[in-house]
Amino acid sequence: MSDEQLVLSTTDGHVTTLTLNRPKALNALSPELIDTLIAALEQCEADAQIRAVVLTGGPRAFAAGADIKAMAGASPMGMLTSRAIERWARIAAFRKPLIAAVSGFALGGGCELAMMCDMIVASETAQFGQPEINLGIIPGAGGTQRLTRAIGPYRAMELVLTGATISAQEAYQFGLINRLAPVESFLQEAQRLAAQVAEKAPLAAQLAKEAVRAAAETTLREGMAIELRNFYLLFDTEDQKEGMRAFIEKRPPVFEGR
Ligand code: DAK
Secondary structure, eight states: OOHHHHEEEEEETTEEEEEEOOGGGTTOBOHHHHHHHHHHHHHHHHOTTOOEEEEEOOSSEEEOOBOHHHHTTOOHHHHHHTTHHHHHHHHHTOOSOEEEEEOSEEETHHHHHHHHSSEEEEETTOEEEOGGGGGTOOOOSSHHHHHHHHHOHHHHHHHHHHOOEEEHHHHHHHTSOSEEEOTTTHHHHHHHHHHHHHTSOHHHHHHHHHHHHHHHHSOHHHHHHHHHHHHHHHTTSHHHHHHHHHHHTTSOOOOOOO
């Protein structure tokens, strides 16, 4: 299978949808798939026309985890020197708003990948979990940390220790996902949400993302400093002038991403 086919890309207006495309392996996240995804995200980051990205899989699986077959013979030093975690970190560091559209399995690395996104829209058939304990390992791409921050320590501990999965309905109740939609329309729902974000000033959206992220990743003092720096920086943009002028002139703003 060629690199292009592992991740499909379509663009509508300012929103690109990237689709993980290894359906026979339930989108198991092989190193090649991760590299192809990173390349696609880097293209989106470099293209000023793209203001938000939807990341999705198929109806049966968003992703059933890292590729166990590729990982089975791994060694600690081999994993360290392959820089795998730096590659995954590149996804988490994507600067533009990234929305996961999840249907079916989001397990292990698949759940971690969804949690690297900024919002999660799920179909009613979605299942989330960190089943690594069943393989004699633990989550390695943020599952113990991001899940705990998202749903709280007791629920996260239960999922990580038992390897159990939760349904989309439970994930919604626990605050892991933003929206729940029928399997026929979850992707459109995510694309609508992305389009809504893409109407806003793109630089403000990127700096807002960075600041909200900081709340989970830094102290309050550092997070406040990042928020304030980004707030000040935006007064150097044309979109700030346009947004405020449009308000005063009682018309919709036209944002250019400058
Ligand atoms: N890896 C490789 N192949 C997989 C796979 C996976 N994670 N999940 C499914 N497949 C393949 C199956 O082997 C099968 O292939 P064939 O036998 O047809 O060749 C095909 O997909 C269909 O799967 P099943 O026949 O098993 O389908 P079922 O409907 O019966 O079951 C299932 C679906 C999702 C419940 C089951 O496939 C399953 O339990 N899958 C494994 C789920 C899992 O344990 N996931 C966690 C993997 S560990 C890190 C980065 C990432 C990670 C760690 C570190 N660093 C950067 C440090 C992540 C680790 C993980 O995700």
